[in-house]
Amino acid sequence: MIEELLSSENPYQQHRLAKQSMLLEQLNELTSFHYQHCIPYQRIIDKTATPQQAARLEDIPYLPVQLFKMLDLFSMPASEHFKTLNSSGTTGQQVSRIHIDRTTSVLQTKALNTIVRSFLGKSRLPMIIVDNNFLKNRLQFSARSAGTIGFSQFGHHHLYLLDDEMKVQEQELEAFLERYSGQPIFLFGFTFIIWEYLLQYYRARNRKLDLSGSKLIHGGGWKKLQEQSVSDAEFRRLLKEQFGLTEVYNYYGMVEQVGSIYMQCEQGHLHTPDFADVLVRDPDTLDVVPYGQKGLIQVLSILPRSYPGHSLLTEDMGTIVGEDDCRCGRKGKYFTIEGRLPKAELRGCSDTFTLQT
């Protein structure tokens, strides 16, 4: 089943009922699997008296995503350990540690593949990475570089656009655009870096760049842009104005569920692929709220095998806009993200557990 889903040309085709029953079965299986193979997870489930076999998606037990910053949770013998993913985080901040085995790693790569290819097409494109070349200094390897590497496989002859001072390397860019003129280019970068070091660079110099026909994928969060009151619509408008870019896709994803990314469509909505889903909960009661109502995002994914991360309550606030009927034609739920739960309201994980009945 999962193999089929992850090799599909269109990862957005399951209708509501079929998707729900498929996800329910797969996620229930994962709950049992992790219950048997991860003792701390077992303890948590036992303590909360949550049924291991849920009747509805919203009854599937979930862990607060912050828990991965406090505990090393994994469901595999040490010999199967393949790699550990760390979340980004500034100095002093706790980072998540996600333990991956080969199986999960392959599933993650395939999932990312099927999603991104449905946007970019089958062939790899000449690629511009709006960042500096972190390959030169491997010690600085961060979550940012890990994300970039994941996406790099969709491109070829990668150009790292920024120098070590985060300045646009104009000569290199010119040569690159010349070499691939007439071809669509794949641009990738983190939202804030694109804003600060690409858009602002050209805006400050009052210069335009012709990137029409190219595709831009960006992610990593809006926090810094929100501080400057830049909306997604404004960001897109400026990219069009300055660079002629019309195919701009934001994505929402996290290190705790690599591979299950939520890509933004032409209508500006984030979409759940067939193998993942989102629920929105009231931040106070943790009850699931109706579509259209803002709340905490819970992410469900059938990919995590080596760690109990198939059902996670995030700290992100968002709203489900609808299901199966987005004007872009993709099936599944579509939603928007509207920032993070303010730090002051953060509840400890013990609260989250007791509130879950």
Add this chain to the structure above:
Amino acid sequence: MNNEQKLKAAFIEALGLNESTNVEALTYNSIPEWDSIAHMALVAQLDDQFDIMLDTDDIIDISSFEKAKEVLSKYEVEFV
């Protein structure tokens, strides 16, 4: 240089290995030199050396020297 030797040279160059490395026995992530970053370098090297453009699906499939030969055969690179 035949294709087998070319492939071996591509591995040694992209992964920064010692000439005497037993390339045939390597698998992805089994040595520190062959991590996800080096894998990209390897793909670029294969694209260039064999004048092909590997498909993203095939990029994941290249998990060993043997697998690389199998994948390259799909691009009409022959190994005798």
